[in-house]
Amino acid sequence: MDHETFRRYGHELIDWVADYMRNVETYPVLSRVSPGEIRDRVPPSPPEEGETMEAVIEDFRRIILPGITHWNHPRFFAYFPANHSGPSILAELLSAALGINAMLWQTSPAATELEERVMDWLRQMLGLPGEFRGVIQDTASTATLCALICARERSSGFRINEKGFMGGVMDGALRIYTSGEAHSSVEKDARIAGFGSQNVVKVDVDAAFAMVPEDLEKRILADRNSGLIPCCVVATVGTTSSTALDPLRPIGEIARRYGLWLHVDAALAGSAAILPEKRWILDGIELVDSFVFNPHKWLFTNFDCSAFFVRDPEALTRTLSILPEYLKTDLDRQVTNFRDWGIQLGRRFRALKLWFVIRSYGVEGLRTKLRDHLRWAQEFKEWVEKDPDFEILAPVPLNTVCFRFNPWGEGASAEDLERLNKAVLDEVNRSGRIFITHTKLKGDFSLRLCVGQTQTQRHHVREAWEALCETRTVKKHRKG
C-alpha cells in the first residue's frame, strides 16, 4: 500500500470511526450471531493475490461488525468496562504508525521517559507514596504475576530464580493469601509461578465481601506452625464480583508483622482514588509493596494499559532482569530499560495514550466523569431497593450493583431464583438494549450492572432499569 492509498483509506476509516462512535447506540450491545456464523463467512484459505482495500473494508462492515459486542456502547454494563475515548484512539493510531518497540531506552527514549513521567502523574493522581515507581503492563493478570514472582524471590533470597523450586532452597511450601472474592488471575498466576493452587489460601470475607484481617492473621500463624512459609498477601480493592474493598491498613500491618509481600489488585477501583472523597479506599497504601490498577478499565484509555507500581524497583528488576549481549547498550547504567520490569521483552508505546487522555481531559475532567458514574450507580441501587420485586445482594461502594429479581420474597429457593434470574439475564441481553453479566455471591446467583462506559449518561442507566423491569412482567409468574 503506497502512502497516498494509505491516506485515502485512512480518511475513509476516520469518518467511519467518527460515525460509529456517534451511532453506536443503534447497534445491539451484545452480538446476536450464532457460533460458527462468522467463521463460515471467512474463506478457509488465504488469498494468493492481494485484494483491494475496498473489498477488505466492505467485508469488515459486512462480516465482522455483526459479530462485535460493542464494549463502548453507552448501554454496556457488563463485566468491568474496557473503556476508551477519542484522544486515546488517536494516540493508538500514532503509536501504531510509529511502530516502535519500547523494550530499551535507546529503542525510543521518548517512549521510556514519557512512561516514567505519566506513571508518576498517575501516582500523584491516586495519592500513592512518593517512592512508588510505575511501569505499564498489559493486564492486571500479568502485573500480579510479576508481584507473585517478586514475593517468591524475596522469600527465597532470589534463589528460586536460580535453583528452581526443587533446588532445595525452601524448607516448606510458599503460601499466598487472598480472599475468596479475589480475581481468578491470582490463582492462575500462582499456578504459572509454580506455587500451586493448593498454596493459595482463601481468607474469609465479611458481610460486605471484604477480607477479614483477623482470619488472615490466623491462617498465617497456622501455616507457620505447620512448617509452611507465608510469602505474599494479595488484597483486592474493588473485587470483580461486587467491588468489595479489602481493608489495606490492617492487612498491611499483618503483612509487615510477618514479613509478607503485600500486593494490591485495584484493577477497576484504583481509578476512583483520583477523587479526594474516595481516596480512603487506599488507606494504608504506604504499607503496600506493589499495586496495580487498569486505566483501560475506568480511565478512558484503550485496552491494554495496566499501571503497575512497586515500592522497590530493584526487587522487580532483580527478579526479571536477564541481559544477553544483543540487548546491551552503553547507557544501561544511566537509563531505565523497561525490558527488566515485566514478563515480555517487547513492549508497545502505551504511554502515549495515557498522556493524550490525561492532558485532553485534565484530572478534573476525569474526576467529573467518574463522579457521574458513581452517582448513577447509586441511583440504580436506589431504584432496585425501592422495588419490592428486586433486591440488592451486596453493598455498592463504587460503580457496580449486584442485585436480583425476586418477586417471591424470603421463601424462594436459591435454585428457583437462579433459574429466574438466568432467564432475566438472557432476555435483557438478547434484546440488544443492554448487556449485563452475572456472578455468584455466597452461592447466590446475582445480576451485576457496572456503570463505567465513556459515553454512558444517566438516561442509559435508566433505560437499563426499564429493560429489567419489562422482563419482570413476563417472568413473574413462572415459578418452579
Added chain:
Amino acid sequence: MDHETFRRYGHELIDWVADYMRNVETYPVLSRVSPGEIRDRVPPSPPEEGETMEAVIEDFRRIILPGITHWNHPRFFAYFPANHSGPSILAELLSAALGINAMLWQTSPAATELEERVMDWLRQMLGLPGEFRGVIQDTASTATLCALICARERSSGFRINEKGFMGGVMDGALRIYTSGEAHSSVEKDARIAGFGSQNVVKVDVDAAFAMVPEDLEKRILADRNSGLIPCCVVATVGTTSSTALDPLRPIGEIARRYGLWLHVDAALAGSAAILPEKRWILDGIELVDSFVFNPHKWLFTNFDCSAFFVRDPEALTRTLSILPEYLKTDLDRQVTNFRDWGIQLGRRFRALKLWFVIRSYGVEGLRTKLRDHLRWAQEFKEWVEKDPDFEILAPVPLNTVCFRFNPWGEGASAEDLERLNKAVLDEVNRSGRIFITHTKLKGDFSLRLCVGQTQTQRHHVREAWEALCETRTVKKHRKG
C-alpha cells in the same frame, strides 16, 4: 472529545501519518536525545484542566518525535524488526475504535472466530501440520512461557498446577534443554515458571551455531542417570544472534524417544516458511508440540502479534484454564474462549490486522517482499566477503548478517577487534544514517545487520554498506 472533534483531529493525524511514512527517511534512524532530555520537557505533574488537542499534537511533534528511534525507517537494520504496513495500521485504528476485549467468544464472536480463521491461514501458509491450532499471543516470550508450563504440567500429570513444585509431585528437578544461542526469554520463562536457571541445560552448538542433536541426547541421558527429569526441549529456528537453524527432525526424534515436550521458537524465521524454497527450515515440524513465530517481526503486521500453535489444544487449555462464575457463559461447551489459551485474561482484537495484511498483500505479495529481503541480505554478505577489511562471522541462511571490521587479519586480538567494532557501531549509529546492533558469537564481538523493514529497498542496504565503509577510513589505523 465530541465526535466531530475526533473526526477533525483524526483527519489531521491521518495526514500526519501518511506524510511521516513518506518522509521517514529524513529522520535520523536512532534518536539523538540524551538521557533525561525528554523527561525534562514533560511537566512533572498532570494538568488539572483539560488542554486542547492542538497543544497535545504540537507537543507530540516537538517533544516526542525527537525521542523516537524510527523502527519503520528503511535503514533500520537493528535487532529483529518490528515491521508494519499501511493495512495493519488501518486495522489497528479500527481495533482501537471498537475497543473490545476478546477474552470470551461472547465478548465479540467475530474476534474469536476471525482469530481461528486467520491462524489457520497462517498454519497453511507455513505448512504446519493440519492438527495444529493457533492463538495470538503478545510476544514469543509469553508463548514460550505457555509452552514451558504445558511441558511442566504434562510431566507432572497436571499436578504442579494443583500442588506446586513443593507439593511432593516430582522426585527430581525438571530439566529444560535449549542451545546456548537460544533467546534469553527461554531462561527468563524458566525462572518465572519455577524451574530455575540452573535447570536450563545449554546444549552445544555446531560451527553454524545450531544445536547439536547428539549433545542433546547425551545430556538427557546424563540427567536421567542423575535422577533429574528431562521435561522440555526448546529448539530455535532462526536464533537472535545469527538466525541459526536448529535441526528439528533429529531433535524431534530425540524428544519423542524420551517423552519430552518440543517447543520451537521461530520468532523471526517462521515467516520465511511461507516461501516454498525455505520450507525446509521447518523439516520435522510434525514432531513438534508447540511452535511460535511473530508476524510482527517479518510479516508486516504491527507489534504485538505473536502466532502460537499447539498440537494438542487441550494440553494448553487444561494448563491455563480457570473459570470463575463471572466468566461463565451458556455457550462455553460450544465455542472457543481464548481466555484459556494464554497468561492474560484480557485480549485485544489482533486478528483484524493479520486479516487486513494477508488479504491486502496476498500470500504471493508477502512472498515477494520476503524474497527481496533475503536476496539483499545475501548481497550484503557478498560485499562483506569481498572486502579484505571485513569478515563474515556466521552463515547467513536468512536475512541477518553477522560480520566485523577487521583490517588487521588473523593476528588481531579479540579485545582490539571488540574495541574497534564498538567504535564503528557507535559511529554509524550516531550518524543517523543507519541503525545496526551487535551480538557476541563464541565470545567474538559481532556487528549484525538484519534486512526486514517494510520500506527497505536494495539501495538502502547499499547505503548501509557505504556508511560502514566510510567509518573504515577513520578507524583503520587506530589499533590498540
